[in-house]
Amino acid sequence: MILHADMDAFYASIEQRDTPEYRGRPIAVGGIGPRGVVSAASYEARPFGVRSAMPTVAARKRCPDLIVIPGDMARYRRESKRVFEIFEEFSPSIEGISLDEAFLDLAGTERLMGQPQVLGEKLRQRVRQCLSLPVSVGIAPVKMVAKIASEQAKPDGLVLVHSVEVAGFLAPLPVRRIWGVGPVGEKTLQAAGFKTLGDLARASQDDLVGALGDWGLAVGQLARGEDARDVEPYREAVSISEENTFTRDVSDGAQVDATLFSHAESVARRLRRDALRAQTVVLKWKGATRIRPGAQGYPLFTRRVTLNDSTNDGPTIAAAARTLWSRAAFEQPVRLLGVGVTNLVDIDEHQLSLFNSLPGQPQRELNEVLDRITDRFGNEAIGRGHRRSVERAGLTQQDKRGEK
Numbered sequence: 001m002i003l004h005a006d007m008d009a010f011y012a013s014i015e016q017r018d019t020p021e022y023r024g025r026p027i028a029v030g031g032i033g034p035r036g037v038v039s040a041a042s043y044e045a046r047p048f049g050v051r052s053a054m055p056t057v058a059a060r061k062r063c064p065d066l067i068v069i070p071g072d073m074a075r076y077r078r079e080s081k082r083v084f085e086i087f088e089e090f091s092p093s094i095e096g097i098s099l100d101e102a103f104l105d106l107a108g109t110e111r112l113m114g115q116p117q118v119l120g121e122k123l124r125q126r127v128r129q130c131l132s133l134p135v136s137v138g139i140a141p142v143k144m145v146a147k148i149a150s151e152q153a154k155p156d157g158l159v160l161v162h163s164v165e166v167a168g169f170l171a172p173l174p175v176r177r178i179w180g181v182g183p184v185g186e187k188t189l190q191a192a193g194f195k196t197l198g199d200l201a202r203a204s205q206d207d208l209v210g211a212l213g214d215w216g217l218a219v220g221q222l223a224r225g226e227d228a229r230d231v232e233p234y235r236e237a238v239s240i241s242e243e244n245t246f247t248r249d250v251s252d253g254a255q256v257d258a259t260l261f262s263h264a265e266s267v268a269r270r271l272r273r274d275a276l277r278a279q280t281v282v283l284k285w286k287g288a289t290r291i292r293p294g295a296q297g298y299p300l301f302t303r304r305v306t307l308n309d310s311t312n313d314g315p316t317i318a319a320a321a322r323t324l325w326s327r328a329a330f331e332q333p334v335r336l337l338g339v340g341v342t343n344l345v346d347i348d349e350h351q352l353s354l355f356n357s358l359p360g361q362p363q364r365e366l367n368e369v370l371d372r373i374t375d376r377f378g379n380e381a382i383g384r385g386h387r388r389s390v391e392r393a394g395l396t397q398q399d400k401r402g403e404k
Contacts, residue, residue: 002141006138009043010133012028025067037055041059087102089126093233124137140161174196203220205401230345239342241338242266243339243340262320277306280341281320286336303325317341
């Protein structure tokens, strides 16, 4: 059996735990400015229609009493580490999906931990006892069904689906519940006449291929609960990024430069934390002139460059991002600016070119000192000499991990 554990409204729950006056009240973690975006919403806010990825302005309109908190990613990462340490007490095989959710392979755990439902309840109680945070758990024979089960268990519950129950459990669910099917995929499936997982499960292979191509075979298998993906411990990140939506459109070169440097330093710290180096630097920005209606109507641009040597040094990543920005020669104001890295390698596996080398020992020692101070006191505690304050309406950090 496979267990999927998903912390409930993780960022918001941490804020409610640590600030008693927030308990029982609708809160959201996210950008507080006119362009802010909700990162997490408490369950008290959700009946009003407040959801993650919603503009903060829209969230406030739906819930006038909403308390919006800027959030603290460093604190959330520290709490995530404590969560995963508890998960490790229950299984040696853990696949982290994000800061607040993971799959646990329960094979061979029954002798020590008991039956899956007993283990799941023990895990939930342990998280509650040690961290005072709620977690929802789904247990099933395969990953996708376990993930759906944990969604059904929210908030703060447990759902167990035995092998003989999988077909009946999945059949009435809408096609969007298939892991990996987004709004576009949902529309495609519905246009082909598939509204529920049961519709897909009952369809013949010929009908699925005829309507959807090879993708039809894949979603048909998932709809029947056939998911061959194993729990993959220590699944590696494939990209790391940070982006910022400004409170006001920015055209000042110094502000752009300071933002690029701030993002590059943050990305570099996360690379070092995970003992990784990056070969490719990615620059992302949105222009401030809307080209179509809606929140997604601003033009999005990306540029990337592959370095001669992999790196996890902030100034090196910043220099690459600045070069990309200079070459883009973008003369209009920007609404959003981000820096990311991809083509990641383990720190011990990188190959130095003949003509380049790693940052020298003094630079590595400085990075280590900055990391220790930041881990203890937060991102704003210290920085390199020319760092300038960066205005932020909404800050987004992503660690994307490989998917089989």
